[in-house]
Amino acid sequence: MSPRKTASQELTRELIIQKARTQFVEKGFQQVSMRNIAKELGCSHGAIYYHFKNKAELFYAVVEDDFSILNNLIEDSIQGPEDDSTKLSNLLLRFIEFGLNHQSQYEIMFMVRNTEVDSLSQEAANLCYQKFAQTVQSLSTKQLKIIDVWSAFIALHGFVSHYRGYVDRFDEAELAAKSHVQFIIKGLL
Numbered sequence: 001m002s003p004r005k006t007a008s009q010e011l012t013r014e015l016i017i018q019k020a021r022t023q024f025v026e027k028g029f030q031q032v033s034m035r036n037i038a039k040e041l042g043c044s045h046g047a048i049y050y051h052f053k054n055k056a057e058l059f060y061a062v063v064e065d066d067f068s069i070l071n072n073l074i075e076d077s078i079q080g081p082e083d084d085s086t087k088l089s090n091l092l093l094r095f096i097e098f099g100l101n102h103q104s105q106y107e108i109m110f111m112v113r114n115t116e117v118d119s120l121s122q123e124a125a126n127l128c129y130q131k132f133a134q135t136v137q138s139l140s141t142k143q144l145k146i147i148d149v150w151s152a153f154i155a156l157h158g159f160v161s162h163y164r165g166y167v168d169r170f171d172e173a174e175l176a177a178k179s180h181v182q183f184i185i186k187g188l189l
Contacts, residue, residue, distance in 0.1 A: 011043050013051050013061070021062045025104040029059060029112055059108075060121060066105040067124040070098050071131055078135060085189060088139040092156060092181040095132070099160030100170040100177075106160060129153065141189050152184050 019040045023032045034055055038045040052058040077094040078087045099106040109125065133149045159180050163173045170177065 011041060011047050011051075015041065016048055016051055016058065017061050017065060020058050021104070021108070024059060024062060024108055024112070029055075034058070060124070063109055063121045064124045066102070066109050067128045069102075069105075070095075070109070071128055073098055074128075074131055074135055078139065084139040084141070085185070088136065088185060088188065089181055091132075091135060091139070092152070092184060093177060095156050096159055096173075096177045096181070097170040099156075100163055100167060100173060103164050106164065110157060111161070136188060144188065148187060152188055155180070155184050 016037065020032070020037050023037060023040065027036075032055065034045045034048050034052075037058075038048050041048070048058070052061065073094045074091060077090040080087070082090070109121070112121075132153060133146075136149050136152060137144055159177065163176075167173045
């Protein structure tokens with residue numbers, strides 16, 4: 001029987017999520033198993049099932065954490081004394097910044113497709129998109145159609161998707177991002 005792990009080595013949800021995120025990014029959802037994650041953590045797969053009932057629930061926990069970070073960035077981007085146009089620009093730039101500075105998370109959030117997890121991850125994605133859409137609408141000087149906001153979102157996603165893997169950080173594409181954001185804003189104000 002192996003000795004009990006010390007308190008600093010205790011298996012936590014956060015530690016499981018961290019290891020699972022790495023494996024989901026490196027191997028893809030289909031190639032990761034609870035046993036693989038347990039092996040990385042040096043524990044039994046049963047210990048992981050204590051925290052998560054299945055791989056899909058674990059994947060959702062990973063995605064939910066990432067969307068929470070993005071939602072906070074959206075909220076932070078509109079704080080301050082700037083005018084609405086500047087806040088809108090900040091919002092769009094922060095989205096691109098998140099995508100390029102957290103490329104692995106972004107891929108999991110917006111690009112991984114699997115029928116087993118789509119319904120779970122879609123809930124978090126929808127809540128994030130609603131927050132994004134409401135914020136864009138509140139900062140616009142005109143009443144936007146749903147397709148206007150969706151088109152802006154897709155334009156941001158396209159920018160991140162294009163630069164993902166070609167740059168390591170946002171600052172490497174910052175000038176292009178600012179130009180892209182100014183182009184998008186023309187349709188929103």
